[in-house]
Amino acid sequence: xxxxxxxxxxxxxxxxxxxxxxxxxxxxxxxxxxxxxxxxxxxxxxxxxxxxxxxxxxxxxxxxxxxxxxxxxxxxxxxxxxxxxxxxxxxxxxxxxxxxxxxxxxxxxxxxxxxxxxxxxxxxxxxxxxxxxxxxxxxxxxxxxxxxxxxxxxxxxxxxxxxxxxxxxxxxxxxxxxxxxxxxxxxxxxxxxxxxxxxxxxxxxxxxxxxxxxxxxxxxxxxxxxxxxxxxxxxxxxxxxxxxxxxxxxxxxxxxxxxxxxxxxxxxxxxxxxxxxxxxxxxxxxxxxxxxxxxxxxxxxxxxxxxxxxxxxxxxxxxxxxxxxxxxxxxxxxxxxxxxxxxxxxxxxxxxxxxxxxxxxxxxxxxxxxxxxxxxxxxx
Numbered sequence: 001x002x003x004x005x006x007x008x009x010x011x012x013x014x015x016x017x018x019x020x021x022x023x024x025x026x027x028x029x030x031x032x033x034x035x036x037x038x039x040x041x042x043x044x045x046x047x048x049x050x051x052x053x054x055x056x057x058x059x060x061x062x063x064x065x066x067x068x069x070x071x072x073x074x075x076x077x078x079x080x081x082x083x084x085x086x087x088x089x090x091x092x093x094x095x096x097x098x099x100x101x102x103x104x105x106x107x108x109x110x111x112x113x114x115x116x117x118x119x120x121x122x123x124x125x126x127x128x129x130x131x132x133x134x135x136x137x138x139x140x141x142x143x144x145x146x147x148x149x150x151x152x153x154x155x156x157x158x159x160x161x162x163x164x165x166x167x168x169x170x171x172x173x174x175x176x177x178x179x180x181x182x183x184x185x186x187x188x189x190x191x192x193x194x195x196x197x198x199x200x201x202x203x204x205x206x207x208x209x210x211x212x213x214x215x216x217x218x219x220x221x222x223x224x225x226x227x228x229x230x231x232x233x234x235x236x237x238x239x240x241x242x243x244x245x246x247x248x249x250x251x252x253x254x255x256x257x258x259x260x261x262x263x264x265x266x267x268x269x270x271x272x273x274x275x276x277x278x279x280x281x282x283x284x285x286x287x288x289x290x291x292x293x294x295x296x297x298x299x300x301x302x303x304x305x306x307x308x309x310x311x312x313x314x315x316x317x318x319x320x321x322x323x324x325x326x327x328x329x330x331x332x333x334x335x336x337x338x339x340x341x342x343x344x345x346x347x348x349x350x351x352x353x354x355x356x357x358x359x360x361x362x363x364x365x366x367x368x369x370x371x372x373x374x375x376x377x378x379x380x
Contacts, residue, residue, distance in 0.1 A: 057143035059116040062363025064099040068122035091300040115143035133162040182371035207375035221282040250355040251365040290325040314339025
């Protein structure tokens with residue numbers, strides 16, 4: 001009888017422990033909580049709810065998983081996602097979307113990895129009040145820094161309506177989180193010696209990654225070289241044979257400055273012209289007489305917009321570069337920020353570049369470059 005009582009008590013204790021551990025969602029009232037919270041108890045809207053997960057995320061950058069049933073992911077909703085999340089980063093060529101979108105049913109999602117970086121779940125539920133769809137945005141849901149948005153609606157009309165209203169806002173959140181993940185990774189490393197050199201030379205402080213090489217030429221130009229990333233690609237040939245070739249991605253961030261004389265220098269077209277002058281002098285190809293320049297073909301002409309980093313307003317510029325001169329052996333994409341230094345009489349540029357074959361996604365390099373540029377702080 002005592003043994004039976006003991007075992008009944010033991011089973012009851014196990015049941016209580018399992019029920020306490022059954023759940024991972026938390027509100028943003030505290031970190032690392034594991035108390036399960038029903039969606040009906042959470043306020044719907046744009047507030048980001050911290051779910052507290054510390055698990056490492058999985059998967060490649062630049063991918064958005066839409067979790068929903070096939071009947072819910074209509075052509076209208078698919079086209080809406082494609083027009084915003086899968087829009088091309090202009091003027092990059094080949095076609096470079098902000099996100100690759102992958103649809104999965106809930107069963108497929110649960111049977112595969114739930115720890116992917118970017119998730120949006122769409123649900124039709126007739127228990128939701130008509131005309132009042134619900135949206136909850138979670139960070140650190142199944143994994144640390146994961147963004148997981150749950151949208152529930154009474155019917156497909158309500159679902160499409162809330163997506164039309166909120167998809168632009170959601171894109172900004174998810175796009176920002178992409179480069180933020182790299183920023184969080186970079187700030188683990190002090191890189192004190194190189195950061196001090198950059199502060200002295202250019203009057204800026206940057207959060208830098210691990211495993212890079214820094215080179216500088218006089219007090220005008222410097223470059224942060226990322227390690228080459230490679231991807232093996234199997235090429236089918238005629239017959240039953242196949243060959244393998246390794247594709248390399250070369251990337252990094254260049255820094256340069258030149259004297260500020262008057263405000264006419266801050267016109268974007270002039271900034272791009274000076275970019276070409278600097279690159280012709282400092283960024284030479286291994287082939288004699290060949291140097292890096294900007295592509296000006298009408299289809300890929302550089303695009304720019306006023307942009308603010310911290311308290312500094314400058315121009316964010318995107319475009320394509322090519323090595324030009326006696327011959328044109330290669331080219332790629334660039335993403336840069338140019339501004340007048342508020343404490344020095346100089347114009348400073350941070351210019352990330354990516355040389356990658358069209359078969360390899362540049363998302364990782366784009367996010368690493370943005371993480372470095374957007375981490376910039378000016379110093380005197």
